Amino acid sequence: MIEFKNLSHNYKQGNELIQVLKDVNLKINFNQTVGLIGPSGSGKSTLLNILGLIQKPEKGEFKIHETSTNVLNEIQITKLRREKIGYIFQNSQLLEDFNCLENVAMPLLLNGLSKDESYSRAKKMMEEFGLKNKLYFKPSLLSGGESQRVSVLRALIKKPLILLADEPTGSLDQKNGKLVMKYIFELAQQFKTLCVVATHNLSFVSNFNICYKISNSKLYKL
Template identity: 55%
Template sequence: MVLLNLINISQFYKQGNEKINVLDKINLEIKKNINVGILGPSGSGKTSFLNIIGLLENCKNGTVIINEINCSELNSEEKTFFRRKNIGFIFQNNQLLEDFTCEENVALPLILNGHSYKKSIMNAQDLLIKLGLKNRLKMKPSLLSGGEQQRVAILRALIKKPKILLSDEPTGSLDDKNAKEVFKQIINLSQNQNTITITATHNHELLSEFDVCYKINKGKLVEF
């Protein structure tokens, strides 16, 4: 079953009278449990590509279909609800909430989706313990190392078992050793949930970890 279908996706911006094509008639089909890499230099359109899939940005032309639902036809409120249920995000700057403990940060997506606070915290604790963060449950993010913070961000994105996980330079702030270790944890957890992962990166050391890899070049999505 095709879980993600992009049809003729185009995105452009205008600078004065100049039209700048960021994405040009991109077509892509991805089945569940596939790990996809998106490479390209800064400004190539990687982030716009992820934002369109994540329903954070409207494309100028084209259709986004996720789990057989035409998301391009949803209104703003419907997109928010769909995104909250079905799409997880990991960012280079983990964007953890500093006033919340690690377990609260991880539990937050479940709480927002209507689960009880107690059950959400228990689920978060189980995941944190599995990733070796048993002694960090009650700690604030500022007291954690960079690698530990990113593990918390990974679990926050995956705790709701999303259909799609979007990662924008998820290991960009880590050294090579931690980058590979953290990325493997992303893949292992995602595969256990049959989640599609789509990762934008410029780290060529991660190429061997992807099932399929594309490069955005002059607005086109090219497999390599």
């Protein structure tokens, strides 16, 4: 389970202090798909950054498995982030100097798995999800939809506790957007991963187990 307790966060815009999150309280079990709805600037990305241990909340507490992340040092946070959290961004952010197989295998290599085992798992995953013919392509040769599908596999190959997706279909057409979300839902369910997706696309709302809206710095369950 993850838990937010009285979580608040601000950021500066020039000389003005903007409150993006105020007194957020939330408990979510793993093996769920969670939608996070709200317009640009509403605080969706900030909430994902706190969930992903990229930012610390200014006030309040964030717990993973009853452990407060507030008390973890940078080494512990980095280890937790590397081993237990996966990320998908609006733009795939694949490493251009590496082919698709190498990109998908990268998280396993960084976590100490052998090169042979990492590549074997990555190859199997890509074949299962219809990317067998793209194994040795560089990212620059992929379409937008293919590139984002590769980034989904890269994020989930280490079977993370938490998957965070920030507008993962924002740069895709409707067909490719649906396919990418299908990948995310199927793999999150397979690996029993808590999947949190920030999106402004309301057509996906019915696919989530739970959906929240951020409005006026508050979190509301839909």
